[in-house]
Amino acid sequence: MTNSTRLLRWLTPPVRQERDDWTLLRSCADSPELLAADSDALRALRISYxxxxxxxxxxxxxxQHKALIQLQARVQVILLRCRLYLDARPTHPVTQTQQPILTRILDYLREEQRYLRQQLLLSQTTxxxxxxxxxxxxxxxxxxxxxxxxxxNLIRKIKNDDAHLHQPGEFLFASLSDIQESINLQRQDADLSVYLRGLETARLIFFVSRKMTAWQESCELLMIAGLLHDLGWQMLKPQKNVRSDQLKTNQTEIEQGHPVLGAALLGGLRGFPGDSYLTEIISQHHERLDGTGYPRGLHTSALGEYSRRLAVVCRFLELKNIERELTADGIRTxxxxxxxxxxxxxxxxxSRRGEWDETVVDQFLSAVxxxxxxxxxxxxxHNDPFTLKRFQQQRRDEAHEPIPPPHFSMDSSTTEPANLTENHSES
Incomplete structure (x- = not known):
């Protein structure tokens, strides 16, 4: 990645740079060049620590912010490791080769804490x-x-607040469920998840529009569609006092029917540029180019350009929030x-399988x-080695076990007939 800040943690492979730094730090412990206890470099490290x-x-x-609590605990663990070198009475000396490594580790921690504060502020603004x-x-x-x-007015406020943001990690939720649980303490709302998904979608659309000139013309229209794209969920709620098999059927009907109901509900919303496209965009935001989407299973020529853009953004956020992927050996978290x-x-x-518009997906990913x-x-x-291989090591399945050696060998097969011939000759 071009940007090395930890704010891109949600967009980079799980290559934990500080783990490599700790390994390198221990390997440099035998260096004879020690930093003096009163040196400026060591004093600056201790102050930062x-x-x-x-x-x-x-x-x-x-x-309620369980994900942020885990991140804070991880920061504390790394600080405890740094304590061995940077405490008032350290147990390990610091060499000159270790000094830039410790500086880099402290920079990681500073970015972690910055991210934690931004997520707390994001919860309040949301x-x-x-x-x-x-x-x-x-x-x-x-x-x-x-x-x-x-x-x-809400869109203008979002634009003003997000104009200075440069990383997606600054406005994407670390955990949608944690944000929902936190806001529910202040105000109970059964439809809160609909509004949260709409806000996250609209802010991501604005971020992409700032990077891609092709999206700027339809930015306001797509932001309104993003805010309201799941409004149809509020019209379809499971009925009480029904059997479990009927509840499953109702859940499927909700997933299949909410785009059409949302489009019908928003038919009277007029008075902004591109308002005639709003119902089409809302009704098609779950359609796919190969016809496997819902609710109508439309194909390539029937899907508009704006609908394709909103569908890509919604699909990305859907995958991000469910936090699951179907791998070769089943579903992994x-x-x-x-x-x-x-x-x-x-x-x-x-997109490479033909489900989404490749041009739109490439524009979206390049903007992120x-x-x-x-x-x-x-x-x-390389077949996704940093996830699939790790999952295979985490839980050994029969499909991933190495092939056992054969129960016979070429040596035994050649020696046994030789013994038989010798026995026959002796007899």
């Missing part, structure tokens, strides 16, 4: 966005014609660092990160 340790202890994370989005959609349920002014890269890899493979597309091509060529 104390500041990071104090900031990590003062950072308070609500128990709660404010949800209130505005819910207020903007109230007229849709009660009026035949509704003005888009509240939605346009990804580690946190692999989530978005695995989603991008799956989206790339599906400049070198992401090249990394995906190389990863797909």
């Amino acid at each position: 104390r500041e990071l340790n104090q900031q990590n202890q003062e950072l308070k994370i609500a128990p 709660e404010h966005y949800v209130k505005q989005l819910k207020l903007a959609t109230q007229d849709i349920w009660t009026k035949t014609y509704c003005s888009p002014n509240l939605l346009l 990804y580690e946190r660092e692999e989530v978005a890269f695995a989603a991008a890899l799956q989206l790339f493979r599906e 990160d400049e070198s992401l597309l090249d990394v995906l091509v190389e990863t797909d060529r």
Whole structure:
């Protein structure tokens, strides 16, 4: 990747650079060139260590943010390792070759803490966005014609807030379920997940539009469609007092029918550029080029350009939020660092199979990160070694066991007939 900051953790393979640094740090322990205890370099390292340790202890994370708590605990573990070298009474001396390695490790921790603070701030701003989005959609349920002014104001606010963001990790949720649980403590809302998915989709569309000139013309239209693309879920809720087999049927009907119902619900939303395309985009955001999508199974020529763009963004976020991939030996759950890269890899493979528009997918992936597309091509060529191979090592399945050696060998097969001939000759 071109950018080495830890904010891209959701878009890079799980190559933990600090693990290699710790291995290198231990290998340099025998160097005879030790840093003096009163040297400026060692003093700066100790000051940085104390500041990071104090900031990590003062950072308070609500128990609902389970993913962030795990990241904070990992930061604390690395700080405990640094304590051996940078404490007031260290147990290990620091050599001159170890000094740049420790500096790099502390930089990783600084980026981790920055990411934690950004996610906490994201949780607060998202709660404010949800209130505005819910207020903007109230007229849709009660009026035949509704003005888009509240939605346009929300879009302008998102654009102003996200104009300075340069990394997708700054606005993508580390865990959608954790954000939902945190906001539910403040306000109980059964449809909260619909609004959260809409906000994440709209912000990602704006980020891609800033990078790709081909998307800028339809940015506002796609952002409105992204905010409201799952509004049909609110019209289809499972009925109570029904059997379990009927609940499964109802769940399938919800998945298959919510795009059409959402498009019908938004038919009266007019007054913004491209409003005539809104119902088409909403109804087709789960369709695929090969006809395997839903609800109508449309093919290539029947899908509009705007619908293809929204479908790609929705598919990427869907893969990121479910955190699962179908591998050769079944379904595996990804580690946190692999989530978005695995989603991008799956989206790339599906586009090469003809399910999504390759041009749209390439534009989307290039906007997310400049070198992401090249990394995906190389990863797909090597059959995804950094995930599939790790999964095979994690749980040994019969399909991945090495082939056992044969129960016979060429030596035994040649010696036994020789013995038989000798016995016959003796007899």
